[in-house]
Amino acid sequence: MEAVLWFPPFTKDELYKILGQKMAESEIRATDSRELMSRNCKRPQFGNGGDVEMLLAQARLRQVERLHKSRENILYKVELHPLEPKDFDPDYNRSSRAYRNRNEIFNGLVGFEKIFKQFWGYQRMIDSMRQFDIDLRGHVPWVFVFKGPPGTGKTSTAKRVGRLFYKMGFLSSDDVITCSVSDFIGKYLDHTGPKVLAQFEGAIYNALFIDEAY
Numbered sequence: 001m002e003a004v005l006w007f008p009p010f011t012k013d014e015l016y017k018i019l020g021q022k023m024a025e026s027e028i029r030a031t032d033s034r035e036l037m038s039r040n041c042k043r044p045q046f047g048n049g050g051d052v053e054m055l056l057a058q059a060r061l062r063q064v065e066r067l068h069k070s071r072e073n074i075l076y077k078v079e080l081h082p083l084e085p086k087d088f089d090p091d092y093n094r095s096s097r098a099y100r101n102r103n104e105i106f107n108g109l110v111g112f113e114k115i116f117k118q119f120w121g122y123q124r125m126i127d128s129m130r131q132f133d134i135d136l137r138g139h140v141p142w143v144f145v146f147k148g149p150p151g152t153g154k155t156s157t158a159k160r161v162g163r164l165f166y167k168m169g170f171l172s173s174d175d176v177i178t179c180s181v182s183d184f185i186g187k188y189l190d191h192t193g194p195k196v197l198a199q200f201e202g203a204i205y206n207a208l209f210i211d212e213a214y
Contacts, residue, residue, distance in 0.1 A: 010048060012135070018052045028060070030083035059087040089172070105160050105167070115157065119164060126168060140170075155211060162207030177203040180211045 085092040106116050146154040159176045166174035186192035
């Protein structure tokens with residue numbers, strides 16, 4: 001008889017403890033580490049110990065680059081410098097400019113007022129929930145279907161939505177990965193599965209736009 005063991009995603013507090021353990025093991029200090037972990041926990045793909053290790057490793061690389069540019073003596077002083085918010089996320093303060101960014105992203109498009117108002121509503125809801133430290137992942141949709149005849153702005157809007165979600169702090173990059181259904185279909189038996197997996201893995205932490213998905 002088999003016993004199924006379920007391993008749920010780590011909670012925000014558990015992820016913060018993991019980060020603290022990793023930092024203690026490497027004798028690393030950081031400013032506002034709890035706030036930065038809280039932000040990353042609200043991203044839809046973030047939720048396991050491996051993500052914490054990757055986050056910390058990337059922060060250390062950015063720290064070394066930052067100190068090198070400031071001409072600090074890296075060999076002797078890097079351990080004395082705490083990790084700063086910009087080491088974890090070079091544009092960590094972008095969510096505070098979300099409203100201005102939103103207007104810049106959608107500026108110049110005509111006939112999309114109804115769609116824009118929908119995303120503006122999401123943004124207002126997100127701002128309110130952040131004030132009370134509410135997990136956004138169960139309230140904000142992450143998958144959208146863009147329907148309409150050719151030439152009506154579906155692809156352009158999808159790319160702008162990806163940029164908007166980055167500006168709001170949900171994604172770690174504003175790159176929008178574009179593919180079509182043919183990129184998912186294999187040419188021979190057992191070839192489709194690996195192609196699908198490769199497409200989704202290549203879009204981790206980015207927006208993925210599947211064109212002509214029918």
